[in-house]
Amino acid sequence: MxxxxxxxxxxxxxxxxxxxxxxxxxxxxxxxxxxxxxxxxxxxxxxxxxxxxxxxxxxxxxxxxxxxxxxxxxxxxxxxxxxxxxxxxIGKMTFMETISMIPELELPPERSGRTILFYSLKDQLSYHRPVEPIDASWGVICFPDNFQGIERRNDAPTQVRVTNAANYELWQQAAADKEQYRHVKEVCGRQSAAAVSKILGRYSQDAVFQDSFTPMTIERFTEKCGGAVYGSxxxxxxxxxxxxxxxxxxxxxxxxxxxxxxxxxxxxxxxxxxx
The missing domain is CATH 3.50.50.60 (FAD/NAD(P)-binding domain)
Incomplete structure (x- = not known):
């Protein structure tokens, strides 16, 4: 690694x-x-x-x-x-990832041009399954457009992807009701954005598109039990x-x-x- x-x-x-x-x-x-x-x-x-x-x-x-x-x-x-x-x-770690498309992303100078940021808002990182649907206190921020050799159109929005640890059982319970599932996604999306804003500034307020995939998305499209994207x-x-x-x-x-x-x-x- x-x-x-x-x-x-x-x-x-x-x-x-x-x-x-x-x-x-x-x-x-x-x-x-x-x-x-x-x-x-x-x-x-x-x-x-x-x-x-x-x-x-x-x-x-x-x-x-x-x-x-x-x-x-x-x-x-x-x-x-x-x-x-x-x-x-069955893997115990699963994640929620939120994708935001920002027309004009303005980052603090020390964050500009980065491709991957690993962050933790706590002094000690706790890499384990959270007790809440997600743990927004730590995660990974990715700017896919910042890889070397990738040319982006001037009018294309900037993509920001934020990954946070998630609790599969709580997402499974929420998925039993579509409205509840949608509500939990929205709440967790806001929690993630609020945490990342402490690092990037209020980046998501101008988003023209924002959506998240959850442990249920991972399980549905990969067949990995428990939404464990990294497997067993x-x-x-x-x-x-x-x-x-x-x-x-x-x-x-x-x-x-x-x-x-x-x-x-x-x-x-x-x-x-x-x-």
Whole structure:
């Protein structure tokens, strides 16, 4: 982590994440891969120590010589019937991230031009799951437009992203009611902005757009139980499972972040499927 932060520096695609995904999809299409949308998996079918394929929620069965799972260790265990103590594999840390678009962002001189700021309003940082929906007293502030080599249009608003630790159970309770969920998002957004304003000034008052993703967003789009975006605290570095042709890839295999997750998939495929 020290080497990545202070010696090598951060990295982001030159365009947007969508641009990166489009490039990957084009390459996948050249390999004659088939991509299914809105086709959730209901079960990973197995028999006699080997995985046979997957069964979709609509009942369709797709056979396969091997299955590479990126839904995490808990999700893979639930789908396959893997006898596992799932609770110990569910990550405890999850986050809320608020994205603000500011037409003309004016920062204090000591903050200008920065890409990443780690902040704590307390003398001692408490890196743990908060007792409230979020803990705005510490977090990460990112200015994605400030990476070297990124050219921004003069009329384009500046993007400010603020990440704070969150409590999954409280967000899960709020999500049972849409209005309550929206209310908690608004309250937490204000709390985060108030805390960060002590560092950046009143940056969010002129925002033309502002929204947040929560632990529920993470869980919905990544299938990571508990909204644990960094996955299980226990990694399976080999990617192996009790079935000889079922493999774990992504953050639960060991690599972190978007690029790390993709690298994990490449590594597991090369090691177990193409090796």
């Amino acid at each position: 020290f080497r990545a932060l202070f010696l090598e520096g951060f990295f982001r695609p030159e365009g947007t994440i969508k641009d990166l995904i489009d490039m990957l999809l084009e390459q996948y299409d050249q390999f004659e891969g088939e991509l299914r949308f809105r086709a959730p998996v209901a079960a990973i079918m197995n028999k006699d120590g080997k995985v046979q394929g997957v069964r979709l929620h609509n009942g369709e069965e797709i056979t396969a010589d091997a299955v590479l799972s990126t839904v995490g260790i808990p999700g893979t265990a639930q789908l396959s019937g893997w006898p596992l103590d799932i609770d110990q594999y 605290p226990i990694k399976i570095k080999s990617g192996r499972t009790p079935w000889s042709n079922l493999f774990i890839a992504g953050t639960d295999q060991g690599y972190l972040g978007i690029v790390g997750s993709m690298l994990s998939g490449v590594t597991i495929v090369n090691q177990h499927l193409l090796g």
